[in-house]
Amino acid sequence: MQVALVHDYLKEYGGAERVVEVLAETFPEAPLYTAYYDLNGLGKHRDRFKNWTIKSSFLQWIPGAGRLISPLRLLAPKIFESFNLSDYDVVISSCNVYFSKAVKTNSKQLHISYIHTPPRYLYGYTTSFNYKKNPLVRIVAEIMNHFLRIVDFTVSQQPDILVANSKNVAERIKKFYRRDSIVIYPPVEIAKVTTIVRTLAKVKKSYFLSVGRLVKGKGIDVIVKTCAKLGLPLKVVGTGPELNNLQKILDREDNKTIEFLGQVSDEQLPKLYAGAIATIVASEDEDFGIVPVESMAVGTPVIAVKAGGFLETVVDGKTGQFFNNATIVELMKVLQDFDPAKYRAEDCKKQAEKFSKERFQKEIRELIKKNWP
Incomplete structure (x- = not known):
């Protein structure tokens, strides 16, 4: 054939x-x-x-x-x-x-x-x-x-x-x-991701994570502005034309809690997921969305806008939490009350395996x- x-x-x-x-x-x-x-x-x-x-x-x-x-x-x-x-x-x-x-x-x-x-x-x-x-x-x-x-x-x-x-x-x-x-x-490279994470010592989950191209429609601006307002630590993975605009927002507010990492290697990304309190995604009507699955594969829950393909990957209350609209107000409501202890790593990993x-x-x-x- x-x-x-x-x-x-x-x-x-x-x-x-x-x-x-x-x-x-x-x-x-x-x-x-x-x-x-x-x-x-x-x-x-x-x-x-x-x-x-x-x-x-x-x-x-x-x-x-x-x-x-x-x-x-x-x-x-x-x-x-x-x-x-x-x-x-x-x-x-x-x-x-x-x-x-x-x-x-x-x-x-x-x-x-x-x-x-x-x-x-x-x-x-x-x-x-x-x-x-x-x-x-x-x-x-x-x-x-x-x-x-x-x-x-x-x-x-x-x-x-x-x-x-x-x-x-x-x-x-x-x-x-x-x-x-x-x-x-x-x-989604579930096996590869989990193999890399297995080699890590237990890491302290100390920041929120955003992964994706820095372009309009991905909701990165909402994530960055919300975390800046709340003073929450955020690592942003990805490159794109919106980087300068996002950086200007932080410069105006003299923010020190948000870090832009640019493009990272396939080996480094799972480690970043593993160290995150939760991964945040806010794309407007995402077609599917691989990022939530990668995050769940290492046991890290997802905070996702309640729309598009995220409805098919994230189980609300079990592997993550939804917010109603991709706005600062709605995301702020979730982040202020988010409790990572509610989410079992094994539940996240089991859900991710459906997309291997x-x-x-x-x-x-x-x-x-x-x-x-």
């Missing part, structure tokens, strides 16, 4: 790239087709991708193409249609914002499209880039998005099977694509076996 993997583009490392990495591990002979790649954008994860067989489009040869990805999204479906995948039995596309599900396959092939979410910018969900601030850009973008919604619906009918990364995303697929989907939760990498690989293999040939 010959397998090909397809991904929107590869120029940063997030949840979608983690899925692609595990798919490549599951099917080590499979090449990766993508519109464009820049391994330098993967930061500390770069070396794990350097020996991959990556086949890119004409965008790869255009100077400054990394900055043109968004303006050229009208061409994205044609980019993926141009790939010749006729030599493969099974095609697995990993689709988020750039229409990789548009690849052409024939009746003898099985095309499974793993949908991280229908493009958030097309359907009114919060994104990291607020184009609506500029009136001219807003007008052009809305016209473009009207046509892209039509294109997105059309190409979403092409794959044989749509896989959603959560029940939350499955509902979006049903609403916008009018198709049923199979839910296979993303893979091995479970993901098994479900993907079983899906292929059931539908091909």
